[in-house]
Amino acid sequence: MPVPVQLLPSPALDRSIVPYTVTNFGRIKDAMSSATRVHIDNLFAFGGWPLTLNFTVPFKCDMAIIGAVSCFSNATTVHGTNINLDGVFLIGCTQYFNEVASHKMIYGSNKALNVQAGAHTLTVAHTDASVQSDGSDTATFTLIMADRA
Numbered sequence: 001m002p003v004p005v006q007l008l009p010s011p012a013l014d015r016s017i018v019p020y021t022v023t024n025f026g027r028i029k030d031a032m033s034s035a036t037r038v039h040i041d042n043l044f045a046f047g048g049w050p051l052t053l054n055f056t057v058p059f060k061c062d063m064a065i066i067g068a069v070s071c072f073s074n075a076t077t078v079h080g081t082n083i084n085l086d087g088v089f090l091i092g093c094t095q096y097f098n099e100v101a102s103h104k105m106i107y108g109s110n111k112a113l114n115v116q117a118g119a120h121t122l123t124v125a126h127t128d129a130s131v132q133s134d135g136s137d138t139a140t141f142t143l144i145m146a147d148r149a
Contacts, residue, residue, distance in 0.1 A: 024109065028064055028144060037061075037147040043122065047071070047137030049081060050125040059117050061145040065091065066109040067122075070137040073097040075130040080106050083141075084123040094127065103136060115145070 039061070043053045049071065057063070065085070073079045080094035093108035124139050126132075 039145040041143040041145070043139075043141040043143070045124075045139045046135055047124075047133035047139070048135065049133045049137070049139075050123060051139070052121050052123045053139070053141070054119065054121055055143065056119055057115055057117050057145060059145070059147055061115050061117075061147055063112045063115050063146075064109065064144040065112065065122070065141060066107075066144075067091060067093065067139065067141040068105055068107045069093050069124055069139040070103050070105045071126065071131050071133045072101055072103045072137075073130050074100050074132060076100065077130070079131045080127050081131065081133075082125050082127055083108065084121075084125065085112055086120055087123070090122075092127070 037059060039058050041055055043055055045051055045053055047070070049069075065083070067083055069081045069083070071079070071081055076098055078094050078096050080092065082089055083091035083093065090112060091108040091110045093106040095104055095106045097104065122141060
């Protein structure tokens with residue numbers, strides 16, 4: 001049975017992130033309570049990007065992925081990182097950089113439906129050549145897997 005999770009998109013820069021976060025976590029809680037099996041995993045890595053993180057899905061599931069990735073830019077404009085699941089674009093984490101060479105933590109979330117059990121990868125990559133990362137940058141992901149029996 002599918003477990004529907006309808007996450008809200010990130011708010012505009014001039015709006016509070018609190019209602020967005022409360023709504024999304026409420027929706028994740030509702031989805032988890034309707035599932036018969038739930039598995040939660042965390043992934044963490046130090047930069048630089050691109051970098052691939054490996055993980056195992058224990059059963060066929062719908063998966064919510066919440067990520068935070070840091071990077072810096074050598075130009076003042078909107079930049080960020082892309083997160084790919086098994087080589088396919090899943091999350092675009094972007095932010096306006098108004099100063100150069102200042103590390104910023106940027107966030108994103110999305111869902112992946114009908115993920116098969118087994119080995120999978122999350123890849124962190126820059127959106128363009130102006131984005132930089134080094135060993136001071138980090139990436140952390142929370143994976144919430146709800147069964148899809």
